[in-house]
Amino acid sequence: MPLSTFQKLRYARHLVLKEIGEKGQEVLLSSKVLVIGAGGLASSAIAHLASAGVGTIGIADGDIVELSNLQRQFLHTFAALHTNKAISAGEFVRARDRDINVHLHPLFVDEHNICDLISGYDFVLDCVDRFETKFLINDACVLMKKPYSHAGAVRFQGQAMTYVPDKGPCLRCLLQTAPNGATCQSVGVLGAAVGVLGSVQALETVKFLLNIGRLLTGRVFYFDGLSFETKVVPFSGRDPDCAVCGEHPRIKDLSENAKEYHAACENVQGDTKQ
Numbered sequence: 001m002p003l004s005t006f007q008k009l010r011y012a013r014h015l016v017l018k019e020i021g022e023k024g025q026e027v028l029l030s031s032k033v034l035v036i037g038a039g040g041l042a043s044s045a046i047a048h049l050a051s052a053g054v055g056t057i058g059i060a061d062g063d064i065v066e067l068s069n070l071q072r073q074f075l076h077t078f079a080a081l082h083t084n085k086a087i088s089a090g091e092f093v094r095a096r097d098r099d100i101n102v103h104l105h106p107l108f109v110d111e112h113n114i115c116d117l118i119s120g121y122d123f124v125l126d127c128v129d130r131f132e133t134k135f136l137i138n139d140a141c142v143l144m145k146k147p148y149s150h151a152g153a154v155r156f157q158g159q160a161m162t163y164v165p166d167k168g169p170c171l172r173c174l175l176q177t178a179p180n181g182a183t184c185q186s187v188g189v190l191g192a193a194v195g196v197l198g199s200v201q202a203l204e205t206v207k208f209l210l211n212i213g214r215l216l217t218g219r220v221f222y223f224d225g226l227s228f229e230t231k232v233v234p235f236s237g238r239d240p241d242c243a244v245c246g247e248h249p250r251i252k253d254l255s256e257n258a259k260e261y262h263a264a265c266e267n268v269q270g271d272t273k274q
């Protein structure tokens with residue numbers, strides 16, 4: 001649908017970018033993006049996606065807003081304490097722009113609900129903390145052929161990559177198993193650092209939707225906010241032995257791999273979102 005006069009003003013700085021323009025803005029407005037996890041990564045990612053005019057934004061999180069979240073999860077306010085994070089984040093988006101369709105999913109993703117959840121979206125953002133859930137999102141996206149952005153951050157550091165079906169390796173090609181230990185809860189995280197990674201995820205989302213630039217597909221972006229040593233490291237393509245996207249995958253059905261996704265599950269109910 002052609003842009004209205006209001007939209008031409010609202011997105012004027014996009015319209016002068018030759019990579020976006022009116023046609024690109026129309027694509028963004030008709031796009032559907034799902035953000036899983038409404039914590040620190042999502043605060044930055046959702047703020048940029050909503051501001052950019054992504055027309056439909058889904059937000060999935062079963063957690064509630066706790067006082068210790070407010071140090072970095074700026075979508076949430078004191079008034080939102082003890083309310084569901086997806087609902088709280090939805091209020092933020094609606095305050096940005098009433099025209100954005102916000103789909104709220106106040107639940108934790110699991111092996112039973114994730115495939116239905118992601119099926120209605122063009123792109124998915126992994127904004128969760130637990131690596132077991134990151135693998136669940138990865139496996140669901142690989143099996144459903146759904147493109148997605150992975151990111152993670154602890155302390156002052158983080159990383160990001162983008163999976164595109166039939167084009168690039170998945171998270172399991174990079175990491176065979178979940179790394180032990182470090183979570184935001186145990187080692188801390190600075191909001192401004194995790195916000196950089198959430199912003200990278202929003203940037204990758206817009207690039208994918210508009211088919212512009214070069215995605216972090218087959219490459220990992222590493223960021224260190226203390227030293228500002230920032231690098232993009234290629235990794236050697238799809239792993240033929242990958243458990244989910246390899247030649248002979250062992251993961252063909254999420255429910256058969258449920259045990260892995262529920263490992264260390266006691267953290268789910270706590271303050272675990274980045």
Ligand SMILES: [Zn+2]
Nearest residue numbers: 170173242245
């Ligand atoms: Zn793989």
